[in-house]
Amino acid sequence: MHPPLLTHNGVSLSTNLFTQQAKCCSKRFLGIRNKNKGLLLAPLFLAALIGMCSQARAADQTIIGLVTKTEVNPYFVKLRQAATAEAEKHGAKLIPRFGKFDGDNEGQVAAIENLISAGAKGILITPNNSTGVLGAVKKARDKGILVIALDTATDPLDAVDATLATDNFEAGVKQGEYARKTLGNKTPKLAMLDGTPGGTVDTLRHNGFLKGFGIKEGDPAIVGKQITHGAQDEGQTAMENLLSAHPDINVVYTINEPAAEGAYAAIKAAGKTNDIVLTSIDGGRLGVEYVKGGKIAATVMQFPKIMATRGVDYVVDYAKDGKKPTGFINTGSQLITDKPFPDLPSKDTKWGLENCWG
Amino acid sequence: MSVGTLPGPRRGVQPVSLGSAWPTLGPLLVLFVFSAVFSFSTRTFLAAGNLSLIVQQSVIVGTLSIGQTLIILTGGIDLANGAITVLATIVAGRLVNDQNNPALSLLFAIVICIFIGLLVGLLISRLGLPPFIVTLGFLGIVTAATRLIAQGGAFPVTDDLLSWTGNAFNLGGAAVTYGTVVMIGLYLLVSYLLTQTAWGRHIYAIGNNREAARLVGIPVQNRLLSVYCFAALLYGVAAWLALGRIPNADPNALQNGNLDSITAVVIGGTSLFGGRGNIWGTLTGTLIVSVLRNGLTLSGIDPLWQDLVTGILVISAVALDQISRRKQR
Amino acid sequence: MPTPGKIVLEARRIVKRYGHVTALNGADLELRAGEVLAVVGDNGAGKSTMIKVLCGAVIPDEGEVILDGQPVRFHNPLEPRKLGIETVFQDLAVAPALDIATNLFLGREIRCEGALGFWFRRLDKGRMRREAEQEMRALKFHLPSIDSAVENLSGGQRQGVAVARAAIFAKRLVIMDEPTAALGVRESGQVLNLIRTIRDRGLPVILISHNMPHVFEVADRIHIMRLGRRVALTNPQRHTMAQVVAIMTGAVPGDETSANAAADSF
Ligand SMILES: Nc1ncnc2c1ncn2[C@@H]1O[C@H](COP(=O)(O)OP(=O)(O)O)[C@@H](O)[C@H]1O
Ligand SMILES: [Mg+2]
Numbered sequence: 001m002h003p004p005l006l007t008h009n010g011v012s013l014s015t016n017l018f019t020q021q022a023k024c025c026s027k028r029f030l031g032i033r034n035k036n037k038g039l040l041l042a043p044l045f046l047a048a049l050i051g052m053c054s055q056a057r058a059a060d061q062t063i064i065g066l067v068t069k070t071e072v073n074p075y076f077v078k079l080r081q082a083a084t085a086e087a088e089k090h091g092a093k094l095i096p097r098f099g100k101f102d103g104d105n106e107g108q109v110a111a112i113e114n115l116i117s118a119g120a121k122g123i124l125i126t127p128n129n130s131t132g133v134l135g136a137v138k139k140a141r142d143k144g145i146l147v148i149a150l151d152t153a154t155d156p157l158d159a160v161d162a163t164l165a166t167d168n169f170e171a172g173v174k175q176g177e178y179a180r181k182t183l184g185n186k187t188p189k190l191a192m193l194d195g196t197p198g199g200t201v202d203t204l205r206h207n208g209f210l211k212g213f214g215i216k217e218g219d220p221a222i223v224g225k226q227i228t229h230g231a232q233d234e235g236q237t238a239m240e241n242l243l244s245a246h247p248d249i250n251v252v253y254t255i256n257e258p259a260a261e262g263a264y265a266a267i268k269a270a271g272k273t274n275d276i277v278l279t280s281i282d283g284g285r286l287g288v289e290y291v292k293g294g295k296i297a298a299t300v301m302q303f304p305k306i307m308a309t310r311g312v313d314y315v316v317d318y319a320k321d322g323k324k325p326t327g328f329i330n331t332g333s334q335l336i337t338d339k340p341f342p343d344l345p346s347k348d349t350k351w352g353l354e355n356c357w358g
Numbered sequence: 359m360s361v362g363t364l365p366g367p368r369r370g371v372q373p374v375s376l377g378s379a380w381p382t383l384g385p386l387l388v389l390f391v392f393s394a395v396f397s398f399s400t401r402t403f404l405a406a407g408n409l410s411l412i413v414q415q416s417v418i419v420g421t422l423s424i425g426q427t428l429i430i431l432t433g434g435i436d437l438a439n440g441a442i443t444v445l446a447t448i449v450a451g452r453l454v455n456d457q458n459n460p461a462l463s464l465l466f467a468i469v470i471c472i473f474i475g476l477l478v479g480l481l482i483s484r485l486g487l488p489p490f491i492v493t494l495g496f497l498g499i500v501t502a503a504t505r506l507i508a509q510g511g512a513f514p515v516t517d518d519l520l521s522w523t524g525n526a527f528n529l530g531g532a533a534v535t536y537g538t539v540v541m542i543g544l545y546l547l548v549s550y551l552l553t554q555t556a557w558g559r560h561i562y563a564i565g566n567n568r569e570a571a572r573l574v575g576i577p578v579q580n581r582l583l584s585v586y587c588f589a590a591l592l593y594g595v596a597a598w599l600a601l602g603r604i605p606n607a608d609p610n611a612l613q614n615g616n617l618d619s620i621t622a623v624v625i626g627g628t629s630l631f632g633g634r635g636n637i638w639g640t641l642t643g644t645l646i647v648s649v650l651r652n653g654l655t656l657s658g659i660d661p662l663w664q665d666l667v668t669g670i671l672v673i674s675a676v677a678l679d680q681i682s683r684r685k686q687r
Numbered sequence: 688m689p690t691p692g693k694i695v696l697e698a699r700r701i702v703k704r705y706g707h708v709t710a711l712n713g714a715d716l717e718l719r720a721g722e723v724l725a726v727v728g729d730n731g732a733g734k735s736t737m738i739k740v741l742c743g744a745v746i747p748d749e750g751e752v753i754l755d756g757q758p759v760r761f762h763n764p765l766e767p768r769k770l771g772i773e774t775v776f777q778d779l780a781v782a783p784a785l786d787i788a789t790n791l792f793l794g795r796e797i798r799c800e801g802a803l804g805f806w807f808r809r810l811d812k813g814r815m816r817r818e819a820e821q822e823m824r825a826l827k828f829h830l831p832s833i834d835s836a837v838e839n840l841s842g843g844q845r846q847g848v849a850v851a852r853a854a855i856f857a858k859r860l861v862i863m864d865e866p867t868a869a870l871g872v873r874e875s876g877q878v879l880n881l882i883r884t885i886r887d888r889g890l891p892v893i894l895i896s897h898n899m900p901h902v903f904e905v906a907d908r909i910h911i912m913r914l915g916r917r918v919a920l921t922n923p924q925r926h927t928m929a930q931v932v933a934i935m936t937g938a939v940p941g942d943e944t945s946a947n948a949a950a951d952s953f
């Protein structure tokens with residue numbers, strides 16, 4: 001729960017209201033029989049709970065909204081924790097919101113609108129679909145709210161004030177280069193486990209990988225592509241199917257580490273762990289551990305904490321002196337592997353575990 | 359019991375028991391209490407702009423829930439409604455993107471919805487298949503069809519007609535979108551149909567006691583068919599409202615439309631067993647969910663509380679319904 | 688004793704089989720104007736099936752139904768209703784959540800006159816309410832309020848609603864399947880009164896019942912079924928309850944002579 005700021009009328013007023021309501025409702029208004037009382041009053045208790053949790057904020061406290069895609073993905077959880085801590089450090093208040101599923105534009109739009117209503121000074125958002133939420137973003141900016149895209153860029157880029165993100169294309173290139181090097185002079189048979197078709201990040205990573213790998217879309221070296229939604233179970237199913245169709249696959253691109261973990265299970269079941277180079281991208285703690293344990297050859301780490309803390313800092317600065325950041329700000333990416341090549345800059349898993357996001 | 363005399367016309371209000379009072383008063387009371395709490399605990403909740411927001415955020419689910427209410431009143435359930443709406447947005451979006459006439463594209467999308475409703479209705483009314491299974495099947499079919507038509511993309515909508523429902527006019531300082539007006543219009547229409555026409559009475563009778571409805575000569579199959587078609591028409595209109603609210607036809611949108619609408623209907627006091635409930639309760643249920651989402655944001659409370667509170671409300675509503683029904687037996 | 692009426696409804700040699708079970712095995716039935724005809728028989732004798740044939744819920748394999756001298760064939764429950772035959776089914780055909788007036792007019796709602804009714808399909812609720820009240824008063828059946836939900840009524844009152852609905856819309860005859868089966872003594876009395884009132888208004892009634900005292904209280908003639916056919920036709924004056932039960936259970940053979948005699952004496 002949030003630290004209580006016990007200088008407000010909110011609680012006492014709403015509690016009063018609650019008790020009055022409860023009395024009048026239970027006795028006369030509905031003529032409740034005893035058995036049902038508990039059930040009927042449940043919503044009232046809840047309302048009281050909310051009343052007590054909600055805090056009237058000090059008038060000058062900077063409010064920062066954070067709108068992520070979902071709450072289930074640990075990546076967004078870390079982003080949110082880092083942002084909350086940074087906001088607290090500056091005495092600002094962070095209000096986190098999220099969509100219900102990947103692609104919940106309606107949820108993100110409602111979140112932005114409600115944050116405007118809440119008087120947010122700035123909104124940090126990982127936009128779902130690059131065009132889906134632009135209307136609401138524009139509304140916020142028209143109201144003088146600083147809007148910064150985190151992790152995912154909008155299209156066009158200048159729909160938001162600034163974007164703090166991994167250059168996913170560049171990250172994909174790093175993944176592709178490493179995969180190619182590890183393969184040596186073997187003829188590549190590439191399987192690609194994509195996330196969600198049409199997603200901006202997915203496309204950038206996918207294309208970056210191909211660039212780094214040194215082939216073009218449609219190259220016969222690509223023996224199969226599958227959609228995994230970045231989920232472990234779907235990654236496993238996809239890899240199983242690809243392997244039974246093409247037992248000669250020797251290199252695998254995965255959109256993220258859960259998908260890679262699923263793919264690894266399929267590869268292991270097929271007894272091909274020594275024949276296949278499995279690469280991934282993201283850089284979560286589990287991902288780095290997969291690299292350390294030899295499940296994944298390499299992963300490319302991104303730095304969501306930097307996105308979150310820098311984003312919060314920008315809003316705090318903006319609240320102070322009205323200065324806005326602009327353009328695409330690359331928060332960088334780092335190849336993590338324990339089998340490095342001298343001409344590919346990389347860090348080992350020890351460094352990775354110290355610097356990973358979760 | 360009493361054979362005693364109480365004749366003569368008496369229109370007076372009967373003393374209402376809890377069982378019959380709760381479905382109408384309960385949701386309103388909950389809405390009122392939440393609103394009161396938020397208006398005391400936050401500074402902006404009651405601002406005209408904020409209230410108008412809450413309504414705008416209710417428009418899509420609010421419209422889906424009208425169809426869901428009709429279907430639940432007949433004793434059925436619809437798991438495919440959100441998917442049907444998304445299909446309609448994609449069809450309309452793609453047709454307009456390909457330079458087709460916007461009005462005709464929209465009309466075509468709505469006709470497709472009605473066609474799906476017709477198929478669903480035929481399977482349920484003529485073959486007697488359970489609505490849960492039929493609409494579960496159609497959830498899959500329609501979602502797949504949507505993705506096949508969208509081909510991995512989304513369709514930004516710039517056309518004035520398709521996004522018209524998102525435009526607003528000013529009413530006492532609050533922005534009211536045309537989409538809101540359309541939704542309220544639909545509620546009025548369905549309220550009229552349910553309370554003032556034989557069709558509406560038949561819907562209740564079918565959900566209340568299907569066999570009795572058949573025996574008194576209600577054409578049960580045709581009524582059910584008409585309900586599924588009409589609901590699908592509403593889903594088509596919801597697609598138009600969705601394009602107004604977010605001018606981007608996205609195959610990933612509204613994945614929770616089915617559950618959100620069932621939630622609104624149930625919180626609104628309509629019985630999942632059919633035959634009891636009213637359409638205004640559904641609007642109240644939709645608003646309760648939106649008020650929670652908005653109010654919790656304004657208060658800066660963790661959004662997970664919204665799901666928690668909504669869950670408790672759903673269970674309370676169904677439990678109350680169950681208790682009041684048991685008493686009647 | 689009312690004057691013997693002409694035959695209103697007649698069923699001849701009806702056969703209905705369900706797989707290997709023969710529910711009706713050449714059953715006859717005749718109903719005369721102005722009478723309450725009780726149909727009695729042991730469980731499984733075929734009473735309900737007979738009634739379902741007469742009201743169109745079941746299509747017989749053989750035999751014919753004659754209404755006012757005209758052979759008729761019913762394919763669904765709507766057709767007999769259009770000809771003025773109303774049925775009160777054993778399992779109460781009411782919608783418990785709806786109010787009494789709504790239940791009375793269910794499936795036969797009255798719309799407003801003029802454009803409002805034609806174009807806007809608007810119901811004339813006031814008129815239905817008034818007529819419902821009038822009818823209940825004419826039937827001398829008192830209810831707390833025409834606006835209360837049927838589920839708030841006692842079992843007898845609910846059955847009363849179902850019976851009243853049949854009485855209101857019947858033009859030729861009313862059929863009732865075990866209307867007192869689930870009721871207490873006093874409630875049964877209400878319903879039996881209702882049956883008499885209906886008969887006195889000139890509508891003949893076919894009453895199926897297990898309950899001998901009830902049958903002997905209201906019936907003008909008694910039609911006894913056994914193993915899918917009529918085995919005797921008598922009246923409360925001719926046979927005692929014990930004798931009727933004996934015929935019903937097969938302890939005493941029924942015979943067409945007793946049937947004819949009863950028919951003659953009527
Ligand atoms: N729908 C049905 N399917 C199969 N058998 C039936 C059906 N309806 C009635 N029967 C059988 O026909 C016989 C007569 O039943 P019924 O007319 O209900 O008798 P009653 O009403 O006199 O008790 C019984 O043996 C019963 O089991
Ligand atoms: Mg029977």
